[in-house]
Amino acid sequence: MTxxxxxxxxxxxxxxxxxxxxxEGALDLLKELRSLKMTLKLLQETxxxxxxxSIRKHCTDEEVISLAKLLIKDWKRLLGTQINGLDSRKKSSGSNSLSPETQGRLVFLL
Known part of the structure; x- marks a missing residue:
C-alpha cells in the first residue's frame, strides 16, 4: 500500500x-499516523x-485529543518550513512562490 x-x-x-x-480505536490510528512520513503534498491530497x-473535536479521551493536537502542530510546522523555504528561494531567485491566498488555503487544510 502506498x-x-x-x-x-x-x-x-x-x-x-x-x-x-x-x-474507539482512534488512538491506534493516530499512532499509526505519527509513524508515517508526512509531506505537504500528502496533506493536501488526502x-x-x-x-x-474532526476526531479531536468529537473525542472525550484526553490521550486521543493530545495526540491529535500534536499531529496537527507537527503538520503546521511542516507547512511553515515548506513555505519559509519557498520564500527564501523566491527572494534569492526572484521567482513567485505561494501567494498569500494559497498559503491560507494550505493552512485551512490543517
Whole structure:
C-alpha cells in the first residue's frame, strides 16, 4: 500500500468514527499516523488534517485529543518550513512562490 492509500484509509476510518459517535480505536490510528512520513503534498491530497481535527473535536479521551493536537502542530510546522523555504528561494531567485491566498488555503487544510 502506498503512503497516500494508507492515509486515505485512516482518514475514512476516522471520519466513520466521528459519524458513528464512537471513537474507539482512534488512538491506534493516530499512532499509526505519527509513524508515517508526512509531506505537504500528502496533506493536501488526502486532507488527513481535516479528519484528525474532526476526531479531536468529537473525542472525550484526553490521550486521543493530545495526540491529535500534536499531529496537527507537527503538520503546521511542516507547512511553515515548506513555505519559509519557498520564500527564501523566491527572494534569492526572484521567482513567485505561494501567494498569500494559497498559503491560507494550505493552512485551512490543517
Amino acid at each position: 503512503p497516500e492509500e494508507d492515509l486515505v484509509r485512516i482518514a475514512k476510518k476516522l471520519d466513520k468514527m466521528v459519524s458513528r459517535n464512537s471513537t 486532507r488527513i488534517g481535516m479528519s484528525v481535527n
